[in-house]
Amino acid sequence: MAQVTYIEPDGATRTLTLAAGTSVMRGAMDAGVEGIEAQCGGNCACATCHCYVQDPWLDKLPPPSDDEALMLTNVAAERRPNSRLSCQLIVEPGLDGLTVRFPDRQS
């Protein structure tokens, strides 16, 4: 289990407790967090679950796979150094406190 905090595009925050193994995208979709579309449902095929990983979490995450790195070139909002696809971020106890922000557009 780990707590993940989501910052919605308008700045509102929601903190969810997610089971280890759950993706950050899945947690957001199940709870109706605003600012995410996840059109492909977690297949790393659409870049509509784009998030900005907030400090200090970026370096604690495994780096993007080749597939994710490629899809990150297609995000609709500005791509930043802390851009990740939330479907590829898998919750584990070491990520307790992880905070991500969703951009104002996904497509």
Add this chain to the structure above:
Amino acid sequence: MDFQAPIVVVGAGQAGVQVADSLRQEGYSGELLLIGNESHPPYQRPPLSKKWLLEPGAFSALSLRGAEALQRRRIELKLDSEVTAIDRAASRLRFSNGEQLAYSKLALTTGALARALALPGASLGQVLSLRSIADSGAISAALRRCAAEDRPVVVIGGGFIGLEVAASARKLGAAVTVLEGLPRLMSRVTAPIVSEAFERVHRAHGVELVFGAQVTQLRGSAGCIESVCTADGREYAAGCVVVGIGVVPDDRLAAAAGLACDRGILVDDCARTSDASIVAAGDCTARRLADGRLLRLESVQNAVEQAKSAAAALLGRERPFRAAPWFWSDQYDIKLQMVGLSHGYDQVVTRGDVQKPAFSAFYSRLDA
């Protein structure tokens, strides 16, 4: 204060869920009903022909929106409900159980049906097609059984669904034959050079590919499939048959209610139908383009983007959908991603290694 009937969305798939979501995001605060004819809450279909066949998992992995998400957006879900008619004059829906429901505005997101094989023997047992989570479970079980009993799987149709099923069958250890009527794979959506790359991949994985195959009948015994016959006199033994020959937009409700349809509910690029109170989105639609052509797209992106247009239209706003379409397919460890429509190209340029295959294909038309 006047009673305001709810906005009703008929069809709880990708498009239906998005219409409901977008109505809330656009500020609609009235009653909102999402009606589904299956017993499951809204779920994603793309994995059903891919990883779900290999490993049917917990339903929650397919869920499109959790109960909490629906509750938060005040979307009332009505499942196991079959709408049988739209009474446009009275703005009411009729259900198979005799119930009736008034609507203020209506969104039709009824999806598509798997095209049926209109041939003798098509209703034999273990002749399967894929649309729902139940279909996927049945196909997954059939593939495993064929692998265990050492009986071949015959796939009719060399498009996305057929090839994804073929790849899954090989991964599960079953022998697979794909019967395709045209001279190459995925001919509706890719250039020959892409088809050829996928032919090599499937053959390297041990799939038998048969082109120009005109299936004439399916034979069985004791009500169960035994073989598939083609016009050239060949007969392919089959422990199960998976039919992947495309889909038919489900415009039955709309057509019966007198809405303009042409193999799909006719909509403009704002998802408006011929009735000002009714919008439609997703696989059930045929969209009229500026040049008059009709475009039928079966994809998640089309469902989502049309649904956003539809929600806006219900609230009297124009939000035309004109983004470039994209699609993807997973076969073995290869991901095929496409953006834009490739019809009418006169040149294909590739970059990368076509043999590997790890390459990009660019379609161009010089006179455009």
